[in-house]
Amino acid sequence: MCEEQNVLQVNDLNVSVRTFSGNLSLIQKINFSLRKGQILGLVGESGSGKTVTSAALLQLLGTEAVIKGSIKLNGRELNGLNPKEMQRIRGKEIGYIMQNPMNALTPVYTIGNQFIESIRTHSKLTRKQAFELAVHSLESVNLAESIKLMDKYPHQLSGGMLQRVMIAISMCLKPAIVIADEPTTALDVVNQQQVLRQLEQLRAECGTAILLITHDLSVIAEMADDVMVMQQGRIVEQASVFDLFDRPQHGYTKKLLHSRLDLSGYEGGL
Incomplete structure (x- = not known):
């Protein structure tokens, strides 16, 4: 698919941080x-660089970070965009659902x-219209x-409810893209399924692309x-979901797939 048809196009994205001994x-x-x-999935173990990638896309890294490469949203370059312009884009054109929604909401103000x-x-x-x-x-x-x-205040809601509030905010603004960073972590199975259904609804109703x-x-x-x-800050394999699970190519991908708990023996036993 040509670049013009893509909502988001990322080319040669590199992120480093300045340290006393040089750039890391x-x-x-x-x-x-x-x-x-x-819906594009980004997987890898903790520390592999997934959240850094999302923060770079949103231009949320601190001044110590050095971001090189191109991040184009509907053809517009985001890397190096001034903070005020980027603030207008975040939320409206790019939604962000954080791993811990409590961190995205101020505890002293109501949800409304x-x-x-x-x-x-x-x-x-x-x-009145916004309400x-x-x-x-x-x-x-x-x-x-x-x-x-x-x-109600954020602390009065469960984790699953807060995640759905974040999805509701994204849905009403109809962004072109939503970045969902570990949206089901620490949720029970019922709430996990509810959150995933809402993400699918967001895609179906708004045509939103999702980086999951x-x-x-x-x-x-x-x-x-x-x-x-x-793995270790690099994309080592990229494929359709069917090819990845049926025919993984990279050794690291194979290890990830083999590390899944095999619960097939427990069917009907729980």
């Missing part, structure tokens, strides 16, 4: 693209206050009593169209 490389020569409605502020930052809606949109969006992710929920970052291969098998495998 974190990720090297990352190349990939995302097309409209695609933060939701409405997010909407009004990226739109010309009145406060109505927020309530509708919360209902769309199956959160009961959405109006009452608007008056996880170490959970069962999530990748269920959700992703294509997969990238990251």
